[in-house]
Amino acid sequence: MPSRSSGDTGPLLSGALDNAQIPHQSLCVISDSTSFSGLNIFKETLARGIRRGEETTLISILHPPEILLPSSTSSKINVIDLSNSINGHGEESTSIESIEEKILSTYTSGQIFIDALDILSEDYSASKVLTLVKSILSAIKKAKAPSRLILLLPPSSAIYHSLITPSFHSTLTLITPHSPPLVEHLSKSYLSPISSNPSPNLWMILENTTKRSSHQDMALKASSEKIEFDTCWTQSQGGPAAIVHVLVRKPTGGIKGISRSLEGLKFNVDDKQFRLVDLDQLVDLNPFSKPLTAGVTGGDKIINTHSELDLPFNLSLTDEQRNKRAQVPLPYAHEGEGASGDLIWEDEEETDDEEI
Structure with a gap:
């Protein structure tokens, strides 16, 4: 599938996963939640970059590197394991300045993946972590394209909304996975059809659901049967799948420089990889219209x-x-009955003269 410009209407997820967006996007944020994690998309993006032979830097803070990396890796991968270096998460502790030095001293080009930036903001401070991200983006800007930074970050994090604003970074690719039953439930509840180019009403519903962190509550209401939090997407029919909301923001153009899409992502059992699928394979596009x-x-x-x-x-x-x-009597229903129907016309000029 050819990559598309962020100003085009149509599929956006393929270019984001393959790092083939036009124009290039140097910052990608993958939303994460306890009810429906973005870890699968994070790992799929990492695996695709490794298969293409790109230089990759993985900064592991919460998850062990062996969980994030695919089974087959190359020598172009630089792994910085901080799981034992973050305050409160290991035996050793280090400063945020030394972490920045460790990252930038080994980085030359390629993609940088950070799996739990919110933990750094909790253990240090939001301002220091935002400064760290700005330093990494400055190094990426100097490196050879298509270098970029990919962050796995929950919307409830204190730094999430600061990171996605245009004042922090002009361009942005924001990827938010949703549970297919949840999207169908929201579509049914608010009478908004599901489509790859979602209506403004459906955009607002999905964004507010993410902003208010109501996935957990809504996920329980998405089915008549009691369902548990499906962090790894394992409960989808036919295999792990997600409805992915993609937002791409260009550096200029205001609201016209923003493109959105809803796309289906499903795990292929044959080749053990995620594939883009049509939305109607995962949800009923018009769930409230069944005459x-x-x-x-x-x-x-x-x-x-x-x-x-x-x-x-x-x-x-x-x-x-x-x-x-x-049987309810209506007031004034019989008013005017028996009238002759003759109309009396009155000359407006004569009436005006009489009034004067």
Whole structure:
């Protein structure tokens, strides 16, 4: 699939995963949550870069490097394991300045992956971590393209909203995975169809859901049956899958320089890799519009009630409600009966003269 410009409408996820965006994006943030993690996308992006033979720097803070790295690796990978160096997370402790020195002293070009930047902000301070990110982005700017920084970061982090603002960095690729049942539930609840080029209403719903960290609560309501938090996407039918919301921001253009897309990502059991799939393979694109259902005798039955339509409000009346409504006396319903219907016209000029 060819890469697309951030100003185009259409698929954006393929270019983001393969680091083939036009124009180039040097900062990519993958949203993470306890109910539906972005770790799979983080690992898939890392694995694709390694398969392409790109120079890669992996900074492991929370997850052990062997969990993040694919089974087959190359000599172009520089692993900086900080899992035993962060205050409160290991036997040794170090300063944020020494961490910055360790990263920048070994970096020449390529992609930099950091798996848990929020832990650094908790153990040190948000301002120091933001300064660290700016130093890394400055080094990436000097390096040969397509070098970039990929961060796995929960929206609830204290530094998340500072990182994604245009004042911090003009360009941005923001990748937010959603549970397919959750997206279908939100679409049904707010009467917003699902499409690869989502409507502004659906954008707002998904962004507010992420901003308010309501994935956990909504995930439990997304199914009539009780479901547990599906961090690794294991409960999707047919294998791990996600509905991915991609936002790409160009350096200039304001709102016109922002592109969004909703795309399906599913694990392929045959080659053990994630593949982009059509949305209708994962969700019902129009879950609230089901006017017909198969009857007991095999014929189609028209759905009349809001419960059958699975809507949050009533759109129809039962026969008993119609009869009761017909018996309600309406005020002024018979006013004017018996009038002759003759109209009396009055000359406006004569009336004005009389009034004067």
